[in-house]
Amino acid sequence: MPSRGTGAGTRIPRVLAIAGSDPSGGAGIQADLKSIAAHGGYGMAAITALTAQNTRGVTAVHVPPADFLARQLDAISDDITVDAVKIGMLGDSGVIAAVRDWLAKVRPAVVVLDPVMVATSGDRLLQESAEAALRDLLPLAHLVTPNLAELAMLLNEDVQETWPQALEQGRRLAAATGTVVLVKGGHLRGAGCPDALVGLPGALSAEVVEVPGERVDTRNSHGTGCSLSSAMATIQARAGNWEESLREAKPWLAGALAASDTLEVGSGNGPVHHFHHVAVPPMPGAFTAQLREDAEAELEEIYGLEFIGGLVSGSLPEDQFAYYLAQDALYLNGYSRVLARASALAPTEEGQLFWAASAQQCLEVESELHRSWLSTRTVRPGLGPVTKAYVDHLTAASASGSYGVLAAAVLPCFWLYAEAGRTLHARFVAAGEPADHPYAEWLRTYADEDFAAATRRAIGLVDAAAQAAGETERAAMAEAFRQSCRLEVEFFDAPRLHA
Numbered sequence: 064m065p066s067r068g069t070g071a072g073t074r075i076p077r078v079l080a081i082a083g084s085d086p087s088g089g090a091g092i093q094a095d096l097k098s099i100a101a102h103g104g105y106g107m108a109a110i111t112a113l114t115a116q117n118t119r120g121v122t123a124v125h126v127p128p129a130d131f132l133a134r135q136l137d138a139i140s141d142d143i144t145v146d147a148v149k150i151g152m153l154g155d156s157g158v159i160a161a162v163r164d165w166l167a168k169v170r171p172a173v174v175v176l177d178p179v180m181v182a183t184s185g186d187r188l189l190q191e192s193a194e195a196a197l198r199d200l201l202p203l204a205h206l207v208t209p210n211l212a213e214l215a216m217l218l219n220e221d222v223q224e225t226w227p228q229a230l231e232q233g234r235r236l237a238a239a240t241g242t243v244v245l246v247k248g249g250h251l252r253g254a255g256c257p258d259a260l261v262g263l264p265g266a267l268s269a270e271v272v273e274v275p276g277e278r279v280d281t282r283n284s285h286g287t288g289c290s291l292s293s294a295m296a297t298i299q300a301r302a303g304n305w306e307e308s309l310r311e312a313k314p315w316l317a318g319a320l321a322a323s324d325t326l327e328v329g330s331g332n333g334p335v336h337h338f339h340h341v342a343v344p345p346m347p348g349a350f351t352a353q354l355r356e357d358a359e360a361e362l363e364e365i366y367g368l369e370f371i372g373g374l375v376s377g378s379l380p381e382d383q384f385a386y387y388l389a390q391d392a393l394y395l396n397g398y399s400r401v402l403a404r405a406s407a408l409a410p411t412e413e414g415q416l417f418w419a420a421s422a423q424q425c426l427e428v429e430s431e432l433h434r435s436w437l438s439t440r441t442v443r444p445g446l447g448p449v450t451k452a453y454v455d456h457l458t459a460a461s462a463s464g465s466y467g468v469l470a471a472a473v474l475p476c477f478w479l480y481a482e483a484g485r486t487l488h489a490r491f492v493a494a495g496e497p498a499d500h501p502y503a504e505w506l507r508t509y510a511d512e513d514f515a516a517a518t519r520r521a522i523g524l525v526d527a528a529a530q531a532a533g534e535t536e537r538a539a540m541a542e543a544f545r546q547s548c549r550l551e552v553e554f555f556d557a558p559r560l561h562a
């Protein structure tokens with residue numbers, strides 16, 4: 064019967080999986096629903112059988128009365144337009160008859176039949192006595208997706224081990240059933256893992272349309288067949304072209320196999336990662352916690368600098384301190400402009416206010432530096448090399464077009480300064496706050512609680528930006544942050560080198 068096999072144009076295809084349940088979530092309807100969702104479909108499931116299985120194998124199968132499956136199917140089609148159907152595990156001939164009757168009545172636009180007989184683990188999922196009934200069901204499908212063993216069984220032939228022989232079998236099955244056959248190379252030996260669509264003349268752009276693929280080196284192949292057939296049904300409902308559907312589904316499945324290790328599900332043949340292509344935003348606080356961990360080395364370096372040691376003990380040569388203050392004033396002026404840009408780009412009013420207030424505060428600190436520290440000292444004017452490199456880096460971040468990158472770039476000046484200030488002040492206090500210490504006043508200002516509070520708010524804003532960002536932007540944020548941390552270290556070391 065089926066001449067169409069296209070449901071092209073449906074925006075969110077309503078896709079029904081008629082299949083068995085795999086409670087471990089890797090195969091069966093659980094895989095089908097994930098695969099349908101991963102391809103933008105609305106998934107439905109009429110359950111043919113319950114299995115007790117995990118990644119190691121199937122321990123029990125329960126097939127409910129076929130009448131009840133018929134009730135499920137009618138409940139769906141009485142109310143809902145079904146754009147595509149994917150058929151998986153059927154269990155026995157009673158179930159097959161119920162599905163056949165329903166297909167003949169409803170005639171869905173797209174029917175993909177995965178002739179499931181044996182699980183990846185080797186356990187039977189279709190009674191041997193039902194194999195003939197399954198063969199009779201094939202002409203009601205638009206696409207059949209057998210693996211090599213299923214292909215041979217459907218033709219009553221031996222299992223083929225070479226790809227050309229398998230394609231020949233595909234041709235024979237297409238001729239016998241009138242449906243398009245997807246011959247799958249998953250069980251071939253060798254580095255390649257091709258799939259091919261085989262159809263009667265006129266059904267496809269060629270009699271055999273092969274889509275090559277590399278073999279992914281993993282044992283996590285549980286549910287690949289289910290996932291592929293559901294993907295094909297969903298994409299076909301949208302695109303109306305089997306070749307296009309396979310060209311989209313196959314690389315997705317290869318990605319799902321390649322990312323399967325990240326799931327860590329079970330100790331046998333694990334499932335594939337259906338949503339490997341969807342970026343998951345970090346948990347609140349996780350991004351900045353990682354930044355802080357990354358910054359630990361720089362912070363330790365700062366504590367070990369000669370300049371910092373001299374600043375705490377009071378032995379720092381005056382000319383180095385003066386150089387530092389003069390460069391800090393220059394830096395703060397540039398930093399203020401960059402913070403004003405962060406305010407302009409901030410996605411929330413809270414962020415806008417915070418960065419604007421910080422920009423203003425920077426200018427106030429700068430003028431205070433000139434008034435109380437620099438007015439009594441002779442300093443060489445001019446932008447030092449590190450100051451220039453740091454301001455250039457911040458300016459580049461502000462021109463990057465990414466608010467997240469800019470916010471991450473300005474963060475170390477808050478964060479490392481607040482941490483270093485607190486630690487240095489604690490050391491000064493531990494030394495008994497000597498009255499004749501030349502830098503006592505400076506050490507006291509940087510342990511300020513207001514500055515620590517502002518730092519916490521800056522961290523929160525960067526974290527929020529990271530959650531809103533995509534993976535690429537987050538990586539750029541981390542890089543901008545690390546670069547600023549490096550420059551913080553160099554800034555404290557600059558007086559020793561350039562004063």
Ligand SMILES: Nc1ncnc2c1ncn2[C@@H]1O[C@H](COP(=O)(O)OP(=O)(O)OP(=O)(O)O)[C@@H](O)[C@H]1O
Nearest residue numbers: 183210247248249250256278279284286287288289
């Ligand atoms: N190691 C692999 N690397 C890349 N693709 C693979 C790999 N194993 C299987 N595939 C792909 O997975 C899909 C399913 O193929 P396979 O021949 O394994 O079917 P199956 O035996 O029905 O699957 P299942 O393991 O779910 O029973 C095909 O597109 C195949 O090319």
Ligand SMILES: Cc1ncc(CO)c(N)n1
Nearest residue numbers: 083084085090091152182
């Ligand atoms: C329920 C179910 N359907 C299909 C397969 C084939 O992978 C499986 N293992 N379990």
